[in-house]
Amino acid sequence: MICIAAVDPRTGQRLYPAYVPTTEPEVRAIAVNAAEASSRLAAKSRQWRAGLLETMATALDEERAPIVTTAASETGFGSDKLHAELARTTFQLRFFADVLHEGSYLEATIDRAGDTAMGPRPDLRRMLVPIGPVAVFGASNFPLAFSVPGGDTASALAAGCAVVAKVHSSHPGTSMLCYEIMTAAASAYGAPPSTLALTFGTDSGRHLVLDPHIKAVGFTGSLGGGKALLEAISQREEPIPFYGELSSINPVVVTPVAAHERAEEIGSGLVSSFTTASGQLCTKPGIALVPTGEDGDRLVAIAHEAVSKADPAVMLNARICADYQTGTRQLSGEPHVSVTVAAQAANSNGYHVLPQVFEVELDDFTSKMSEEIFGPAALVVRYSPDNLQDAVDAMLSALPDSLTATIHTGKNESQSELVAKLSSHAGRVIFNGYPTGVAVAWAQNHGGPWPSTNSLHTSVGATAIRRFLRPLTFQNAPQSYLPEELRDDFTEIPRRIDGVLHRAH
Numbered sequence: 001m002i003c004i005a006a007v008d009p010r011t012g013q014r015l016y017p018a019y020v021p022t023t024e025p026e027v028r029a030i031a032v033n034a035a036e037a038s039s040r041l042a043a044k045s046r047q048w049r050a051g052l053l054e055t056m057a058t059a060l061d062e063e064r065a066p067i068v069t070t071a072a073s074e075t076g077f078g079s080d081k082l083h084a085e086l087a088r089t090t091f092q093l094r095f096f097a098d099v100l101h102e103g104s105y106l107e108a109t110i111d112r113a114g115d116t117a118m119g120p121r122p123d124l125r126r127m128l129v130p131i132g133p134v135a136v137f138g139a140s141n142f143p144l145a146f147s148v149p150g151g152d153t154a155s156a157l158a159a160g161c162a163v164v165a166k167v168h169s170s171h172p173g174t175s176m177l178c179y180e181i182m183t184a185a186a187s188a189y190g191a192p193p194s195t196l197a198l199t200f201g202t203d204s205g206r207h208l209v210l211d212p213h214i215k216a217v218g219f220t221g222s223l224g225g226g227k228a229l230l231e232a233i234s235q236r237e238e239p240i241p242f243y244g245e246l247s248s249i250n251p252v253v254v255t256p257v258a259a260h261e262r263a264e265e266i267g268s269g270l271v272s273s274f275t276t277a278s279g280q281l282c283t284k285p286g287i288a289l290v291p292t293g294e295d296g297d298r299l300v301a302i303a304h305e306a307v308s309k310a311d312p313a314v315m316l317n318a319r320i321c322a323d324y325q326t327g328t329r330q331l332s333g334e335p336h337v338s339v340t341v342a343a344q345a346a347n348s349n350g351y352h353v354l355p356q357v358f359e360v361e362l363d364d365f366t367s368k369m370s371e372e373i374f375g376p377a378a379l380v381v382r383y384s385p386d387n388l389q390d391a392v393d394a395m396l397s398a399l400p401d402s403l404t405a406t407i408h409t410g411k412n413e414s415q416s417e418l419v420a421k422l423s424s425h426a427g428r429v430i431f432n433g434y435p436t437g438v439a440v441a442w443a444q445n446h447g448g449p450w451p452s453t454n455s456l457h458t459s460v461g462a463t464a465i466r467r468f469l470r471p472l473t474f475q476n477a478p479q480s481y482l483p484e485e486l487r488d489d490f491t492e493i494p495r496r497i498d499g500v501l502h503r504a505h
Contacts, residue, residue: 004169004200009076009314009321009351019172021201030164031213033194034133037162040192042130049158050097052189057093059185060086060149060178067177071143074171076314076350081277082144089144092151092440096158099462103493103504105469108485110497113476122476125486128469130160131241132215135208137229138168138175139220140316141280148175148198149182151440151460152218152243157195159468164197164214166205170317206232209242216241216468218459220282223247223372223451230454243467245282245459247372248403248452250426250435252288253392253418256385257410258432259295266408267302270378271310273434275355278313279376280320283404283435286378287370289362289395291385300380303357304340310355312346313376321351324375328356331373336364362391367398392418396425401449404428404435425449427458 003018022030041049060067068082075082099105106127113123134156138147145151148165156163167175179198186195199208209217209232217233217240219226226244233242254266274284290296315321332339337360346352355376360369362383369379383391405426409415422429427448438446444461447453457467479487485495491505 004167004172006074006170006172007317008073009316010349012350015073015173017173019167019176019200022199022204022207024203024207027199027204027207028211030194030197030199031133031208031211034162034164034197035213037192037194038130038133038160041157041162041195042160044160046100046103049160050100052186052191052195053093053097053100053154053158055185055189056149056182057090057097059181060090060093063177063181067144067174067181070177071171071174074174075143075316077143077277085142085144088440089149092145092154093149095440095462096154096465099465100158103485105462105465106485106493107471108493108495110486110495112498124473124475125477125482126471126473127483127486128466129472131468131470132161133213134161134163134468135205135214135217136163136165137205137217137219137221138165138171140168140170140320141277141282142220143168143171143174144178146220147171148178148196151464152220153196155464156216156218156468159465161216161468162192162195162197164199164208166199166208169200169202172200205229209233209240210236212236212238214240217243218467219244220459221246226454241455241467243453243455243457243459245403245446245453246451247400248282248448249286249370249372249399250283250402250404250406251395251399251422252285252406252408252434253395253422254288254290254296254299254408255388255410255413255415255418256291256293256295257413258408259291259299259385261410262408263295263298264302267299268306269434271303271306271355271357273436274378275307275310275313275376276436278315278353279355280316280374281436283438284374284378285406285435286372287395287399288378288380289391290380290382291388292361292382293385296382296385300359300382303380307340307355307357308343310342310344310376312342312344312352312354315351315353315375318351320374321353324353324373324377327371327373327375328353328377331358331369331377331379332356334360334366334369336360337369337379362394365395365398370399389417392421396421399425400451401425402427403446403448403452404430406430406433406435408432427452
């Protein structure tokens with residue numbers, strides 16, 4: 001049996017302890033226990049579940065030092081980045097506690113009995129209820145915010161669903177430590193056993209999504225991994241929703257006016273964005289459309305200079321490192337593509353790579369050049385400044401859709417047509433900024449057309465909870481059988497009654 005152990009990507013040294021893969025019978029038992037826990041969680045009040053999330057957040061904050069130390073050794077990320085990620089992680093837990101207290105996520109709707117143009121109508125009362133146990137797959141690049149204590153877990157627990165997390169093999173120690181902290185806090189709070197559980201190993205993920213007790217899957221990872229899980233789910237007797245965040249190029253468009261006004265600022269900002277976290281972010285800008293001519297040349301010169309001075313980057317694991325090297329080698333070998341590579345030699349130990357910026361004329365750009373390179377690399381595509389709209393059309397026709405699209409415009413410039421084009425190909429449109437960084441907020445959308453995600457929902461922000469809920473209507477139900485949020489005298493959350501939205505009192 002091959003045990004699962006992390007490797008320090010800075011040195012290539014194996015880390016301990018190692019973890020035994022979870023067997024199929026063990027996964028079955030875990031899923032059964034998660035179903036029992038889900039039934040008990042669903043019966044708890046919103047206020048109780050909010051308290052559980054807040055308790056978990058506090059427990060994680062109190063163990064900040066060992067969490068960051070362990071995560072740093074397994075990912076190669078710096079402590080500042082990991083402290084910020086842990087702050088985001090505990091913020092998410094508390095944020096969903098606020099979502100529970102506010103209550104509008106339930107979509108509580110009441111149509112009282114009465115006469116209508118279609119005849120008599122029964123009393124109908126509808127709200128969203130938990131879907132059941134959720135399988136969450138941890139992401140390699142976010143050992144905290146998109147892993148065991150991350151947003152999928154927070155939103156599923158908030159919905160009233162137990163979570164079974166499949167641990168990512170790049171950071172098993174971090175995952176286990178967070179699990180132990182969270183389960184200890186949950187137990188002390190009075191949560192049912194198996195509110196949160198773990199599995200280890202690739203096979204355990206397949207067994208998990210095939211188990212009939214699992215009712216939804218949250219996944220952040222590669223397109224290939226997502227397709228494999230979708231194929232497994234298709235073999236189930238009962239179909240379940242799969243919420244996958246899979247692949248994204250995140251194009252950036254720089255208008256001629258923006259290049260004229262802010263060439264140096266945009267050039268340096270672009271490099272900073274695609275090299276942050278060693279470029280291992282789903283929102284990393286992978287392609288930038290930049291005008292030819294003097295203004296665009298200034299922008300690109302700044303980008304080339306910044307990349308040439310960049311430090312070698314540490315990749316999360318051997319596979320990601322090898323994929324980056326293969327992807328950059330293939331792109332640099334494409335006709336008419338030039339490249340600037342960081343000048344400093346990469347450390348031969350561990351998983352170090354060099355940041356790179358590529359450049360090609362729009363007439364020579366092909367869809368083959370649009371394949372995602374996960375890591376600190378980006379492609380600049382040069383277009384004629386007299387032909388912006390056609391250039392954007394040509395770029396978008398060669399690109400898969402993305403999580404984000406970014407436009408840099410001039411101070412008094414109007415580009416409504418361009419914004420409309422970008423909006424149809426992405427889930428979030430950024431103006432005069434960069435797509436890296438996804439705020440946890442009520443209005444956030446971290447989703448997009450395939451293959452960025454396969455979902456109409458977001459994995460970040462308040463409506464992420466919607467993924468793990470289903471609608472339920474009660475018809476002519478006596479008050480005593482109704483959830484309190486649907487009873488006549490309940491006024492603590494927003495509700496729509498006979499078509500009229502009522503505020504909470």
